[in-house]
Amino acid sequence: MVFDAIDKRLLEYLQQDSKQTNKELSLKLDLSVTAVYERIKKLEREGFIDSYVAIVNKEKIEKDFVVFCHVKLVQHAQDYVIKFEKAVTSLNEVLECYHISGDYDYLLKVIVRDMPSFREFMVKKLTTIDHIGSTHSMFVISEVKHSTAINF
Amino acid sequence: MVFDAIDKRLLEYLQQDSKQTNKELSLKLDLSVTAVYERIKKLEREGFIDSYVAIVNKEKIEKDFVVFCHVKLVQHAQDYVIKFEKAVTSLNEVLECYHISGDYDYLLKVIVRDMPSFREFMVKKLTTIDHIGSTHSMFVISEVKHSTAINF
DNA sequence: ATATTTTAAGAAAATTATTCGGTTATGGTT
DNA sequence: AACCATAACCGAATAATTTTCTTAAAATAT
Structure with missing residues (x-):
């Protein structure tokens, strides 16, 4: 399994905003939608990505x-x-x-x-x-x- | 704006796994897909949800x-x-x-x-x-x- | 009790994710 | 350098999901 510079950039983007569509990511990475999809699946499968979560605002829920x-x-x-x-x-x-x-x-x-x-x-x-x-x-x-x- | 017990549960679920589909959430919350959709949009709009992110495995990328x-x-x-x-x-x-x-x-x-x-x-x-x-x-x-x- | 607003539902439309078959790069071997 | 095996990629087709729209039911206020 090779983890290259594109995977690195992909992880950076997903750490910033995991709700981006594969199309958006494909434009940023200059790849096809399918290539992005398969790279993400690989990163999930191999354990590079632990989970996807929503970050909630502490102040809003008065737990700050x-x-x-x-x-x-x-x-x-x-x-x-x-x-x-x-x-x-x-x-x-x-x-x-x-x-x-x-x-x-x-x-x-x-x-x-x-x-x-x-x-x-x-x-x-x-x-x-x-x-x-x-x-x-x-x-x-x-x-x-x-x-x-x-x-x- | 009312923030009720259902919103609370919804935030709990989304904090655990933000990649769940609205259909899955609708089953857990006993609501329609549309109702879940609109509640999520409301939570995003009102600032309860700051962002959605991927959590990456520190060991895997050798930054641990x-x-x-x-x-x-x-x-x-x-x-x-x-x-x-x-x-x-x-x-x-x-x-x-x-x-x-x-x-x-x-x-x-x-x-x-x-x-x-x-x-x-x-x-x-x-x-x-x-x-x-x-x-x-x-x-x-x-x-x-x-x-x-x-x-x- | 009636009007107004909010919440919810199902169906339709739009967008996105996923699969598939075929093609092009890549790395290692002879 | 030619060969094979493997991995990565692409575009198109399909499946699934999100988003919009219309209408109905609750809830709230007048």
């Missing part, structure tokens, strides 16, 4: 209170880690969770409605998970840049 | 070295802030940038190929921006959860 939470575990025994990761994954306020290097073990991206909701989330959900040592919250004052597109 | 960078400015005069935000936004390794509360001013999500590329990014790009006081990098060991869908 974003907080990054650092979490440290008391111990790092494997079953503690597994349990924590499973628990945190199931929380729908947690959109992202990363195991990271540094002073803390994890970095979580949490999205809720407002500060009271955040308190509720911390008290009733996050800190009820076993083996959490400490947490540290960083509130997002403003989103300067937010893109889902990976540049080559 | 993810780093969160804290950045502190030397001063917070408005023109320093504006310049920094503009400069950082233009860097295509920086997918996300947040102005945050706490010890540091900004949190950046950086995606590159590997550690050498990261070093290159830090030395040649990030730290050449004016007025940066200090930085602190947290390397992602593993991505436990990564979703673009906001839950209601």
